[in-house]
Amino acid sequence: MSQHRFTHIRVKGSPYERGLHYGMEASMLIQKNIAVYAAYFDYIAGWDWTQAREYALSYEPVINEYRPHFIDEMAGIAAGAKAAGSAVTYPDILALNVRTEIRNSAIARLLPLECTAFVVLPDRTYNSHTLIGQNWDWFKAVADTVVVLEVEAEDGPNFITVVEAGLLAKAGMNAAGIGLATNALNCDLDKDTEPGVPYHAILRAILESQNFSQAIGSITSHRRGSSANYLVAHKDGVFFNAETAPGDFSRAFFTFIEEDIYAHTNHFLDQRIDFKDLAPWYGPSSLVRHHRMHKFLRSYQGVFTLQNLKDALCDHFNFPEAICSHPNPDDPETDQSMTVVSLIMDLDQRRLFLAAGNPCQSQYQEIKYDQFL
Numbered sequence: 001m002s003q004h005r006f007t008h009i010r011v012k013g014s015p016y017e018r019g020l021h022y023g024m025e026a027s028m029l030i031q032k033n034i035a036v037y038a039a040y041f042d043y044i045a046g047w048d049w050t051q052a053r054e055y056a057l058s059y060e061p062v063i064n065e066y067r068p069h070f071i072d073e074m075a076g077i078a079a080g081a082k083a084a085g086s087a088v089t090y091p092d093i094l095a096l097n098v099r100t101e102i103r104n105s106a107i108a109r110l111l112p113l114e115c116t117a118f119v120v121l122p123d124r125t126y127n128s129h130t131l132i133g134q135n136w137d138w139f140k141a142v143a144d145t146v147v148v149l150e151v152e153a154e155d156g157p158n159f160i161t162v163v164e165a166g167l168l169a170k171a172g173m174n175a176a177g178i179g180l181a182t183n184a185l186n187c188d189l190d191k192d193t194e195p196g197v198p199y200h201a202i203l204r205a206i207l208e209s210q211n212f213s214q215a216i217g218s219i220t221s222h223r224r225g226s227s228a229n230y231l232v233a234h235k236d237g238v239f240f241n242a243e244t245a246p247g248d249f250s251r252a253f254f255t256f257i258e259e260d261i262y263a264h265t266n267h268f269l270d271q272r273i274d275f276k277d278l279a280p281w282y283g284p285s286s287l288v289r290h291h292r293m294h295k296f297l298r299s300y301q302g303v304f305t306l307q308n309l310k311d312a313l314c315d316h317f318n319f320p321e322a323i324c325s326h327p328n329p330d331d332p333e334t335d336q337s338m339t340v341v342s343l344i345m346d347l348d349q350r351r352l353f354l355a356a357g358n359p360c361q362s363q364y365q366e367i368k369y370d371q372f373l
Helices: 015-025 027-045 049-057 060-066 068-083 090-097 099-106 140-145 199-207 212-220 285-299 306-313
Strands: 007-012 116-120 131-139 146-152 159-164 171-174 178-184 228-234 238-244 252-255 261-264 337-346 351-356 365-368
Touching: 007 015, 015 027, 015 068, 027 049, 027 068, 027 090, 027 099, 027 140, 049 090, 049 099, 060 068, 060 199, 068 090, 090 099, 099 199, 116 178, 116 228, 116 285, 116 306, 131 140, 131 171, 131 178, 131 228, 131 306, 140 146, 140 337, 146 351, 159 199, 159 351, 171 199, 171 337, 178 199, 199 212, 199 228, 212 228, 212 238, 212 252, 228 261, 238 261, 261 285, 285 306, 306 337
Parallel strands: 007 146
Antiparallel strands: 116 131, 116 261, 131 337, 146 159, 159 171, 171 178, 178 228, 228 238, 238 252, 337 351, 351 365
């Protein structure tokens, strides 16, 4: 099995100082990530990188109103990357963090496979802890740009996030006992929407939250720019799921589930939606992956061990578009996706189990954060 290990970057200080350190440490990976998205946007919509950057700048006022320190941090990332010798600018970093909204504005279809997420509460786990995790499926070209970002915050809980280089956040957990997994969603409201808070900015705000009220407010307080699903758990054995579409609080559908297990993929489950979910049309594997993970969680009779959950994340039914997703050789190279990261988080012990790439081919590393979180 593969032993690839992601780059770990630990930052502290003011938002700008954190960004500066992040940018310096991840400079070459950020530059590679920019090249990946420049090729992707050109492929799906004929947008060159200059056009993508100009579009991303229209989101700057929204982000500044939502969390002004995110602007400072992104400026720091750009300055750090430049100081380390790469030709990265602030609009480049902004474009990376608005990559979901750029994709949706360019063309609200071609939904890539992205993520099978789950949570299991203490009554059903081998150690009576809350476990949350996911397979993160994305373009195979970004597999080598992923970093583990460890943030020592000045005015909030410390947190860690597994994320593409240059972005603010993806899945992760924090010192307040909150864990976050996520899924991209896509609906007919995503195309040509006015700028709203970007998906990855909301993910970062959730990880900066001290409690569930703040996490919910991160999703509802401002108009959102794209559809997404946020699965948020707490070490005390409580979780909620939020399916969202572009718009205000009225298009955020929250569910506090009473069951001890839950799974989510890339389509809407809530019956309250009044718009068209595009996943059954452009991403039908989402329905298959959800059925497989939900069935696994519901049908298992005992308590779940880590190995049980790892086995589920290695499932190959519906190959190559399985829970453990592999590149489809029939797809164009630019459009090929795969599981780039598999992760399980123990929120009680602050432990991260992380596999680089397909978990069927890569060993999970155990990373202990009990002294940091």
